[in-house]
Amino acid sequence: MHDFAIVWSERSLLLSGLANTVVLTVLASIGAFALGAMLCPLLMRQERAVAWAAHAFVDGFRCTPFLLFAYLVYYGLPTVGISFDSWGAGLFALVLYHTAYVAEILRGAWAAQPKAPVEAGHAFGFRGFGLWRRIVMPPLLLAAGPVLGNQVIQIVKDSAFLTVIALPELTHAANSIQSRHYVPFAALLTALLLYWALCLVVEAGVAAVGRMAEARR
Amino acid sequence: MSAADWLTLFSGALTTLGLSAAGIALGLPLGLALALLRWARVPVIAPMVAVYVSVLRATPLITLLLLIFFALPSVGITLGPVTAGVLALMLNGSAFNCEIWRAALMDLPKDQIEAAQSTGMRFGLYLRRIVLPQIARAALPGLMSEMSLLIKLTPALAVVGVVDVTRAAVRIGAATYEPLPPLLAALAIYLPIVYALVSGQRWFEKRLALSEAVA
Numbered sequence: 533m534h535d536f537a538i539v540w541s542e543r544s545l546l547l548s549g550l551a552n553t554v555v556l557t558v559l560a561s562i563g564a565f566a567l568g569a570m571l572c573p574l575l576m577r578q579e580r581a582v583a584w585a586a587h588a589f590v591d592g593f594r595c596t597p598f599l600l601f602a603y604l605v606y607y608g609l610p611t612v613g614i615s616f617d618s619w620g621a622g623l624f625a626l627v628l629y630h631t632a633y634v635a636e637i638l639r640g641a642w643a644a645q646p647k648a649p650v651e652a653g654h655a656f657g658f659r660g661f662g663l664w665r666r667i668v669m670p671p672l673l674l675a676a677g678p679v680l681g682n683q684v685i686q687i688v689k690d691s692a693f694l695t696v697i698a699l700p701e702l703t704h705a706a707n708s709i710q711s712r713h714y715v716p717f718a719a720l721l722t723a724l725l726l727y728w729a730l731c732l733v734v735e736a737g738v739a740a741v742g743r744m745a746e747a748r749r
Numbered sequence: 750m751s752a753a754d755w756l757t758l759f760s761g762a763l764t765t766l767g768l769s770a771a772g773i774a775l776g777l778p779l780g781l782a783l784a785l786l787r788w789a790r791v792p793v794i795a796p797m798v799a800v801y802v803s804v805l806r807a808t809p810l811i812t813l814l815l816l817i818f819f820a821l822p823s824v825g826i827t828l829g830p831v832t833a834g835v836l837a838l839m840l841n842g843s844a845f846n847c848e849i850w851r852a853a854l855m856d857l858p859k860d861q862i863e864a865a866q867s868t869g870m871r872f873g874l875y876l877r878r879i880v881l882p883q884i885a886r887a888a889l890p891g892l893m894s895e896m897s898l899l900i901k902l903t904p905a906l907a908v909v910g911v912v913d914v915t916r917a918a919v920r921i922g923a924a925t926y927e928p929l930p931p932l933l934a935a936l937a938i939y940l941p942i943v944y945a946l947v948s949g950q951r952w953f954e955k956r957l958a959l960s961e962a963v964a
């Protein structure tokens with residue numbers, strides 16, 4: 533129990549780690565959802581070359597370990613003249629990597645959507661961005677809600693990898709507390725429970741949005 | 750990159766493959782056992798399994814691994830980096846596999862157990878002859894997707910000192926001051942392995958959908 537008292541005395545470090553994990557997750561989710569929603573239509577374009585390139589992008593990321601990609605961004609890109617600090621590299625890696633997954637999730641949800649509302653939208657004069665924003669996206673986001681929620685949880689978990697490029701997120705904070713005071717069990721178990729709490733919050737959020745959608749249907 | 754660098758990279762690749770295989774081979778049956786415990790609604794244990802799955806699904810592998818590697822010695826269990834890594838992969842995989850197995854079990858029609866009981870089949874035999882063949886087929890695409898996720902998590906093992914292919918690439922990059930070539934070479938090793946699993950998963954999904962459409 534004494535060990536947990538030590539962790540409690542270092543709570544400000546742990547909380548700043550948690551806050552950084554939350555900030556990373558929120559920013560990466562917003563970025564990946566926006567870019568993924570833009571990439572998704574490219575996956576289904578009639579032009580072969582465009583669709584092929586988009587599929588190659590998505591499949592390439594689906595076959596790449598996130599940590600390897602983070603290393604490529606952090607160590608590899610500076611050699612071709614693009615440098616980041618650990619925050620820039622971490623955020624860039626998280627956004628680009630999860631864009632591929634979000635695009636694929638939305639494509640799957642889109643394939644299962646009825647075509648009639650889009651045709652009706654055309655008939656009412658919706659075109660391009662307006663059609664996409666008002667007619668295509670809302671039902672798509674609701675249908676894909678739970679899977680997108682899982683992707684947010686995946687972003688939370690992938691952000692832990694960024695401890696290796698010295699980004700001070702939750703795992704990094706817990707690990708420095710454990711090595712400084714030698715309280716590995718208390719420090720890392722606390723981090724683990726905080727991750728769990730974070731994921732329960734995300735799941736509760738997804739469920740709340742689902743209920744709201746059900747009520748407005 | 751010199752010949753020695755390539756050798757380092759390939760021995761790293763063998764480590765990655767070996768650890769992934771061990772993690773999958775241990776995580777699959779453990780996940781099945783957990784799913785059966787929940788499916789059978791064993792009192793006290795089933796809710797504990799539910800909490801175990803919920804916690805482990807939310808835990809980053811790297812955090813779990815640090816916990817296993819640094820905390821177990823303080824209760825007298827000392828593990829090498831490889832053992833700790835396999836243990837972390839197994840626990841992580843078992844939580845995800847449990848959910849996949851459980852979904853397949855839930856889809857199994859109830860009348861099958863009644864038919865088995867009416868012919869006097871014992872539970873063990875029923876499990877082996879009736880349940881397993883069917884849920885294995887239904888769960889296969891999900892399990893394969895989980896395997897590809899597990900392979901993508903193995904670079905985390907480097908934090909406790911396992912030299913997998915990603916770690917080997919970073920080391921070579923640090924020694925030669927040219928990080929890009931070894932990292933791209935490592936990527937070229939991962940891509941075909943994970944792509945084979947992803948393609949296999951798509952193929953089985955299609956086959957399953959076809960056989961369900963016929964039935």
